[in-house]
Amino acid sequence: MNLYGRFREQLVIGQRIARTQRGQSNLILLRGPKGYGKTVLVDRIIRLARRASFDVASGRIIHYKRLLLAASLMAVSTHPQTISGSPGQAVAAPGPDLLGEALGAVLPGRRQGAARPVLIALDDVAWGDPDILAALRWLPAAPSNRPVLWLLSGTGGPTPHVLSSHPDAVCLTLGPLRRPDALRMAAGRLGGSPDVPTESLITACGGHPALLGAVLDELAACVGYRVRGGIAGLASTALPPHVVTTLLRADPRLSGPTLDLLRLVAAGQIPPQMSRLIRLPDGRAVSALGSVREATEAGVLVLDGDRLRFRHPLLNQAADLLRCERSADDGERGLLTATEQTITRLVATGLTNRQIASRVNLSPHTVNFHLRKIFQKLGVSSRVELVGTRLHLLRPAFDTDPTPPAHESRQAHAG
Incomplete structure (x- = not known):
């Protein structure tokens, strides 16, 4: 309904x-x-x-x-009762x-x-x-x-x-919102009909009313959209990362262990085949399969034959961003400043220095300066190595590929 x-x-x-x-x-x-x-x-x-x-x-x-x-x-x-061996016996007064x-x-x-x-x-x-x-x-x-x-x-x-x-x-x-109803709800919140990129965000919510409301509220709070000619469109070419992570953070159907599993799925650190997951040691198999069931019931993950995949690309991106945040929180806290942590997270999303500068209200030159300090603190020499270091600051329990990421040979620069 x-x-x-x-x-x-x-x-x-x-x-x-x-x-x-x-x-x-x-x-x-x-x-x-x-x-x-x-x-x-x-x-x-x-x-x-x-x-x-x-x-x-x-x-x-x-x-x-x-x-x-x-x-x-x-x-x-x-209600009249028939007592075994005494058919028709009278019932006590009410x-x-x-x-x-x-x-x-x-x-x-x-x-x-x-x-x-x-x-x-x-x-x-x-x-x-x-x-x-x-x-x-x-x-x-x-x-x-x-x-x-x-x-x-x-x-x-x-x-x-x-x-x-x-x-x-x-x-x-009660079931999911139909697409026309979800679009009407979004238009009412945003003050205009969603454009195609914004529709993709709405679709990623899977018709979940509370989740859709939370995502739209987050988009509005960061002024991540503009309305022109009755059309609500994104304010920049990419969705703000914290809006994307809301797709998983604000989903009331997902428990903490399930969010951990989704991070590992996004990182490719658990086997994508269900036939391999089921052969994990008992404790890990039960935990992983229980989280897989919860995520599939919520419509975040789907089973494509024997393989596990995200239902929507933005959900995969959300899990990957959460994984980066977890690595940053656990491995970089106390080592990098708040600004350096923010820049590192944005580098992990694939943004250029100029794009990062527009996000954090700094000049590209200042972003380059911060990146050089980050490289020095973490002992890396390239953007790719920086991301790889962040991914491997913690080794999750389900990590089945101990091979470290390939290091880039060129010298560090933030350009």
Whole structure:
């Protein structure tokens, strides 16, 4: 389901709110990866429910689990049961309204409006939790003095048999933005239709709403674009490096170990064949394969036959820039000044002295002076050797090629 430019979810939510107002309990299951807009949609549902005179209990499920347990206990106690060996045995009389009591505890001050419908919106649901699975068996059949609209939200989603046991339940699945919607979102943020190079940056986000927003914000913060004639284009011939690295840094689906693996993939320091990765020693294989799975599920890496590659060239560039930053942070801290570190990173991206000078607001002559000092401090004699030194300041655990980079024979100069 797409959050932008589509109205299906609004129609479904409106129908569920109306049914609950008429006294029918309802269940909405909201699922999707991190950063795909679940919180935005939950907030929208809460606002709609409050406008419809609902009481609302909302928050992380860890703080409201009692409501689920109370509802499931009531449903179990009021449904006819057949005890083995005693067919047709009578069921005990219904007990108190446990759900109503639990709601009274979390909605103090609303007791006078006991007849009002209530929205229970619970986030961070772990669908495999036994208590959640038990509650889902009975929701929304749990009896209560108040009509209840249940909204459960979490990453992943419940198993299909849970949904089949509730034919009246609604499952909303959030997915990537379609390309036209991503371009509209970008045009709204930038104030103009993206040109072709800017479209490439948008495409690299893979339709992830939160990631796209973070990248556009970073581009705007560094004034990395200009709008002319209604077209938003890059301010220079190349994307600013920190905008490119945002493609990975701001992706909420990627853990630290996965970012480390992506750096190694970009550097060619792990075998690109999955058949070789699987033969690594146990600990390294499990770590690497787990990170590969996370990166492929996020759409950053793809499996092309047996080979591993980045889905988009800018993602490869982002991983390479992060690797350079890691090498600089770990190997050059305290040795190079902040300006020298910046110039070294820009050299690693392939920029000329004149291009570097425009980035750091220095003259080409001053950049050349700094480069000579950098060469002297690091004991290198060429730009290629400088980049090679930075790459090998740390030897990652997955490095399978111990051969050092070939040194350039010509003498150092920054031209």
